[in-house]
Amino acid sequence: MQTSFFKIAAASAALCFSTLAVAQQKYSVSGTVKDQKNGELLVGVTVKVAEDPSINVVANEYGFYSLSLPEGNYKMIISYPGYKDFEQYIKVDQNIKLDLPLNQEDKNERIANIDEVIISGVKKDKNLSTAQMGTETLSIKNIEKLPVLFGEKDVMKTIQLLPGIKSNGEGSSGFSVRGGATDQNLILLDEAPVYNASHLLGFFSTFNSDALKDASIIKGNSPAQYGGRLSSVMDVKMKDGNNKDYNVNGGIGLISSRLSVEGPIQKEKSSFIVSGRRTYADLFLRGTDDFKDSKLYFYDLNLKANYQINENNRLYLSGYFGRDVLGIGKTFATDWGNTTGTLRWNSIINSKLFSNTSLIYSDYDYKISLESNDNTFGLNSKIQDWNLKQDFTWFAGNKHSVRFGLQSIYHNITPSSASGTSVSSFPRNPRKSWENAVYINDDFKATEKLTVNYGLRLSGFSVLGGDTFNTYENGNLTDSRFLEKGKFGKTYVNLEPRITANYRINEVSSIKGGYSRNTQNLHLLSNSSSGNPTDQWIGSSYTVKPEIADQISAGYSRNFKNNNYEVNAEIYYKSMQNQIDFKNGAQISFDTAADVESELLFGKGRAYGLELIAKKKSGKLTGWISYTLSKTERKIDGINDNEWYNARMDKTHDLSIVATYEVNKKWSVSGLFLYSTGNAVTFPTGKYELNGQTIFQYSNRNADRMPAYHRMDLSATYEPDSNKRFKGSWSFGIYNVYGRENAYTITFEDNPNNPGTTRAMQTSLFRWVPNITYNFKF
Numbered sequence: 124m125q126t127s128f129f130k131i132a133a134a135s136a137a138l139c140f141s142t143l144a145v146a147q148q149k150y151s152v153s154g155t156v157k158d159q160k161n162g163e164l165l166v167g168v169t170v171k172v173a174e175d176p177s178i179n180v181v182a183n184e185y186g187f188y189s190l191s192l193p194e195g196n197y198k199m200i201i202s203y204p205g206y207k208d209f210e211q212y213i214k215v216d217q218n219i220k221l222d223l224p225l226n227q228e229d230k231n232e233r234i235a236n237i238d239e240v241i242i243s244g245v246k247k248d249k250n251l252s253t254a255q256m257g258t259e260t261l262s263i264k265n266i267e268k269l270p271v272l273f274g275e276k277d278v279m280k281t282i283q284l285l286p287g288i289k290s291n292g293e294g295s296s297g298f299s300v301r302g303g304a305t306d307q308n309l310i311l312l313d314e315a316p317v318y319n320a321s322h323l324l325g326f327f328s329t330f331n332s333d334a335l336k337d338a339s340i341i342k343g344n345s346p347a348q349y350g351g352r353l354s355s356v357m358d359v360k361m362k363d364g365n366n367k368d369y370n371v372n373g374g375i376g377l378i379s380s381r382l383s384v385e386g387p388i389q390k391e392k393s394s395f396i397v398s399g400r401r402t403y404a405d406l407f408l409r410g411t412d413d414f415k416d417s418k419l420y421f422y423d424l425n426l427k428a429n430y431q432i433n434e435n436n437r438l439y440l441s442g443y444f445g446r447d448v449l450g451i452g453k454t455f456a457t458d459w460g461n462t463t464g465t466l467r468w469n470s471i472i473n474s475k476l477f478s479n480t481s482l483i484y485s486d487y488d489y490k491i492s493l494e495s496n497d498n499t500f501g502l503n504s505k506i507q508d509w510n511l512k513q514d515f516t517w518f519a520g521n522k523h524s525v526r527f528g529l530q531s532i533y534h535n536i537t538p539s540s541a542s543g544t545s546v547s548s549f550p551r552n553p554r555k556s557w558e559n560a561v562y563i564n565d566d567f568k569a570t571e572k573l574t575v576n577y578g579l580r581l582s583g584f585s586v587l588g589g590d591t592f593n594t595y596e597n598g599n600l601t602d603s604r605f606l607e608k609g610k611f612g613k614t615y616v617n618l619e620p621r622i623t624a625n626y627r628i629n630e631v632s633s634i635k636g637g638y639s640r641n642t643q644n645l646h647l648l649s650n651s652s653s654g655n656p657t658d659q660w661i662g663s664s665y666t667v668k669p670e671i672a673d674q675i676s677a678g679y680s681r682n683f684k685n686n687n688y689e690v691n692a693e694i695y696y697k698s699m700q701n702q703i704d705f706k707n708g709a710q711i712s713f714d715t716a717a718d719v720e721s722e723l724l725f726g727k728g729r730a731y732g733l734e735l736i737a738k739k740k741s742g743k744l745t746g747w748i749s750y751t752l753s754k755t756e757r758k759i760d761g762i763n764d765n766e767w768y769n770a771r772m773d774k775t776h777d778l779s780i781v782a783t784y785e786v787n788k789k790w791s792v793s794g795l796f797l798y799s800t801g802n803a804v805t806f807p808t809g810k811y812e813l814n815g816q817t818i819f820q821y822s823n824r825n826a827d828r829m830p831a832y833h834r835m836d837l838s839a840t841y842e843p844d845s846n847k848r849f850k851g852s853w854s855f856g857i858y859n860v861y862g863r864e865n866a867y868t869i870t871f872e873d874n875p876n877n878p879g880t881t882r883a884m885q886t887s888l889f890r891w892v893p894n895i896t897y898n899f900k901f
Contacts, residue, residue: 151218151474153189153518156182156201159224162366162391165203166337167260168225173198173210177571178521184337184360185469187477189518201225205262218474220434250680250691251633254566254576254625257301257342257676257693259285263335267898268783268793270838270856275379278338278359279320279328284779284795286734286749287342287693288355289772292802293832293865293888297325299772300342301674301697302730302755303354306647306660310357313427313441315463318487318506318660322421322447323402329445329461333372333383334398334425336362343674343697344623344637347562347578348514348526353641353672353699361427361441364394372900377893378404393430399423418450435471440464459489475518483510487660493543500543505553506645506660507535526578527563534558534645538719539659555587556662558644564621577622584644584663586612594665595721597761598706602665615669617642635678635693643670646703648719659719666720671700689738699728704759707824726759728770746782753777762824769803769825776800789844794837801829807871810881817873819881829869830885835860849901858892 156168164186171179172190174197182188192215201209206225213219259282267276269284283290283298291297297305310317312330320329330338337360341349349356362385369386383398401422423445431437446460464484472478488505514528533555540551564578586592588606592613595601606612623637646667649658663669678693702725705711709722732753739745755773762768778798785791806827807819838856845851859865864887874882 149191149193150215151189151191151518152199152213152215152221153187153218153471153474154220154222155186156188156203156223156225157186158206159226160365160367161370162394163336163363165206165225166360168201168203168223170199170201170223173200177568180518180521180524183477183516184358185477185479187469187471187516189475189477191475191518191520199223220474250689251627251631251682252574252625254574254623254635254637255341255346256344256623256635256637256678257287257695258339258344260337260339263332263338266332267854268791268838268840269781270793270795270836270858275327275376276332277328278330278332278335282338282340282357284747284749284781284797285340286736286751286777286779287695287732287753288340289751289774289777289799291772292325293867297321299755300340300355301695301732302699302728302753302770302772303672303697304647304770304772305649306645307352307354307643307670307672308357309349309352309355310359312359312443312463313361313439313465314467314481314512315443315465315483315485315510316351316508317443317461317463318485319459319461322423322445323419327379327402327421329423329443330359331381331398331400331423331425333374333381333400334361334396334427336360343641343672343695344621344639344676345641346526346566346576347564347580347619347621348528350530350560350562350580350582350619350641351558351643351645353643353670361425362396363429363439364396364427366391366394370900372898374896374898376896378402388428388430393428395428396425398425416452418448418456421445421447437469439467439469441467453494455493457489457491460487462486477516477518479512479514479516481510481512481514483512484508485510488537498544500541502539502541503537504539504659505535505537509533522568524566525563526565529561530559532558534662536660536662538661552590554662554664555589556644557585557587559583572627573624574627575622575624578620580619580621581616582619582642582644583614583616584669585614586662586664588612592665593718593720595723598721598724600721604665613663613665615644615663617669617671631683632679632681635680636676638673638675641672641674643672646670648703648705648723661719664720667703667723668701668725670702673698687739687741689740691734691736693734694732695734696731697729699730702726702728702757702759704757704762706761724759724761726757726762728755728757729767730755730770743785744782746780748781749779751777764823768823771803771825773803773825774800789842790839791842792837792839794835796833796835798831798833801831801866803827804829804869806869807881819871830866832865834858834863834865849899851897851899854894854896854898856894858894859889860891862890864890 156165166184168182170188180188180190194216196214199211201223203225206227209225261278261281266281282288287301289299300308310320339358341356343354345356364385366387371384373382379402381400385396387394402420405418405420425443427441429437429439442464444462448458450456466482468480470478485508491502493500510532512530517525519525535553535555537553538551560580560582562580567575569575588610589608591605593600593603619640619642621639625633625635627633644663646661647658674695674697676693676695680691682689703723705722706724732751734751736747736749738747755770756767757770758767780796783793803825804827805821805825808822809820810817836858837860840854842852866885867888868886870884871881874880
């Protein structure tokens with residue numbers, strides 16, 4: 124009897140578990156999302172189920188998505204800014220591979236119901252639903268409507284119109300994010316780091332927008348797959364190339380032109396894109412007597428090709444080559460440039476697991492030469508990386524999207540060294556190092572209202588042999604050792620936790636909070652706030668320790684009128700360790716025997732602020748207003764009497780107003796207004812005469828300010844009627860409409876009318892700069 128009871132109970136339990144298993148049986152619906160017209164994979168598309176909108180997923184940066192659904196019939200809705208919503212009815216009774224096409228909105232439809240914005244996410248209420256903080260995504264195709272210097276659409280200039288991101292000066296592509304220095308921004312082009320993202324001393328950026336698909340920036344709270352910089356990640360991706368038809372597009376401007384060609388290698392299976400750009404200011408100089416032998420130009424070339432091996436595997440090969448050349452006859456010449464290359468293998472391992480394997484190369488170098496009579500002088504430096512990256516995306520369910528992987532980088536840095544008749548000409552040994560990291564990150568939809576993004580990164584940096592390494596304390600030599608080639612030296616290991624959370628209060632508002640730790644082992648030594656090509660990269664060593672930043676932030680978001688208006692506010696506090704600055708009276712020498720580390724001091728930093736942005740995302744008038752109130756300071760023993768002082772990038776107020784108005788189907792107008800507090804600088808407080816020369820005296824570091832900066836730019840775009848094969852447009856604009864003479868530099872000299880006094884001399888770059896550009900596509 125007892126035995127029969129246990130048999131019946133066991134059979135009942137087995138039946139219950141079997142029924143429960145059937146009830147809980149789920150199948151995967153996965154695939155990629157593409158542009159229907161050109162076959163480009165789309166980044167960050169939202170895929171959701173109409174019957175239960177809480178079941179949704181965002182396609183990763185390679186266009187892959189995966190959902191888990193019980194057996195049944197569903198209507199899937201796919202949405203992406205600038206594209207028509209797409210609906211797909213499916214019956215789920217097994218795992219399904221479903222590639223999804225999206226069509227771009229027609230211009231006439233946009234005029235009637237504009238649903239585009241330059242600052243955009245994957246859906247209208249992304250700011251309310253995602254846990255990621257301090258992140259903005261730029262729509263490349265709309266950047267061209269903003270007024271910019273010389274009429275060149277520029278993703279680098281556009282991000283500087285966002286809160287918390289501050290320009291380092293007029294004509295500079297360098298920028299500061301939440302109190303960080305220029306080198307604390309990780310700039311990636313198809314996963315390859317770009318060490319100097321500027322042309323012509325910062326008047327242009329290295330990014331030709333015709334070749335770009337997507338760009339985003341994360342201000343400090345980056346997921347664990349990113350690392351190596353303290354302040355931000357700017358992730359830029361190139362177009363894959365049209366795999367269905369051949370296209371040519373370009374533009375002809377006053378001082379530069381560009382041309383792009385893309386098309387299929389094998390239709391719908393492989394494609395390519397080639398995009399080039401060059402300035403020709405040097406051609407105008409040849410018509411003058413004084414500068415006919417001068418050189419002043421840059422060029423860049425973007426290349427990319429891809430090949431679909433089968434439905435689950437695809438190879439990509441992309442490269443960038445750019446160079447600047449400046450010269451005055453045989454007297455002076457300088458050139459600098461970047462080279463990057465990425466070989467990438469995308470593999471869909473199964474319906475839930477996606478793999479990306481990348482081999483990445485990056486190279487930046489500069490050269491300077493001077494010649495006067497029989498005297499010559501040369502200066503050069505180089506940083507070269509080889510990078511292996513393995514990344515997995517695991518869609519563990521509708522609530523978990525997990526990223527994990529590893530990265531290994533071999534750095535080869537040739538320090539700035541001089542040669543010539545007046546300096547020793549022995550080349551410096553390159554400094555080699557090995558940087559590694561493993562990471563895991565989970566985007567967790569805990570409840571219908573709460574989303575958490577959390578992760579952990581373990582990073583290590585090892586000094587490799589082949590050079591002599593000195594150890595300094597407060598600039599004084601305390602130790603020196605030679606490390607044989609192939610040997611491991613000092614190794615630094617750091618654990619970097621990150622977590623952000625979003626709680627959706629109701630349909631129109633949410634609150635966020637987050638903490639992150641970032642470390643940085645490559646450092647840029649610069650004496651200027653805007654950055655120069657000759658600024659020197661160095662790695663962590665026996666003296667130079669990894670920089671570390673801990674950031675906490677909190678935010679509030681609210682949308683209005685069916686998500687067509689959006690307001691976001693964030694506050695942050697960032698504490699930084701092992702910050703680097705030159706000591707007072709530093710003697711910067713590029714002689715072989717000199718060691719720049721002897722001129723450095725180390726301490727701590729802090730940055731805190733409030734960021735506000737209000738956006739209008741639809742209608743004929745779109746745009747945003749952003750404002751930042753912030754403070755950035757450093758405290759380093761041996762500087763400013765060991766008290767806190769303003770960092771170079773400290774700006775109290777920063778305001779941007781951006782607007783675009785669609786007048787009709789052919790005309791649109793844009794404008795922007797900028798205002799910011801001047802950079803922190805050190806001006807002389809006194810002077811004395813020594814051997815007939817005036818010597819200026821200085822007191823507190825960065826205790827003075829450049830004048831406030833402000834300007835207004837306007838532009839108009841005309842798009843005439845076009846046929847199916849050819850489209851043309853004209854862009855007209857004027858930079859600095861009311862002719863504000865903003866200070867680029869201020870120097871001091873004896874007043875020739877009263878030698879006992881001093882006068883300040885201001886240099887300004889641009890007063891008015893008009894531009895006309897013709898753009899075409901066929």
